[in-house]
Amino acid sequence: MEKMRADARRNRAKVLAAAEEAFAVDGLAVPLDDIARLAGVGAGTVYRHFPSKEALFQAVVLERIQQFADEARDLAEAEEPGEVFFDYFVRVIHQASLNRAICDALAESSGHAFKAGAGDDFRAGFARLLERAQAAGAVRRDIDGDDLRALIVGCLAVERYTPGSAHLVRVVVDGLRASAAQGDVA
Known part of the structure; x- marks a missing residue:
């Protein structure tokens, strides 16, 4: 047995x-x-x-989202919170852009990836990285977790429809920096 x-x-x-x-x-x-x-x-x-195919799709997506969540949790207390946040943000976009299923799941506003436990873990882990980066004065303070998700989806769309356009992701990253926010007190 x-x-x-x-x-x-x-x-x-x-x-x-x-x-x-x-x-x-x-x-x-x-x-x-x-x-x-x-x-x-x-x-x-x-x-x-x-x-069903949908159950298999969900299992695959949730496994990848859980990997993202685990990585964020592992990075939560790392030194250089700003650098860690920006590196993680770019890495999530890059890795997700290589997988249409992940792109599709992250783009669904009511998708299972962000409602299931893995999605909650991912959101919480990313929010923790964001909070630490903001506290360190590296990321503008007028951004929250929902904004991050929207920016990820936008960056994934850019990557999907104009592959190799990493410079546009850098533009978004630069816009997240505290120095980019006029009047934002770090």
């Missing part, structure tokens, strides 16, 4: 990895049969773990 559970865990991990790869390219348009083929398992195995 233990062997079956280990096999099931391995198969689930293979399906998640294949789905992340497939969703990154095609978003929800990818057929489940293609994911099963990519994972090296049968379609029945995919359905046994995930009753």
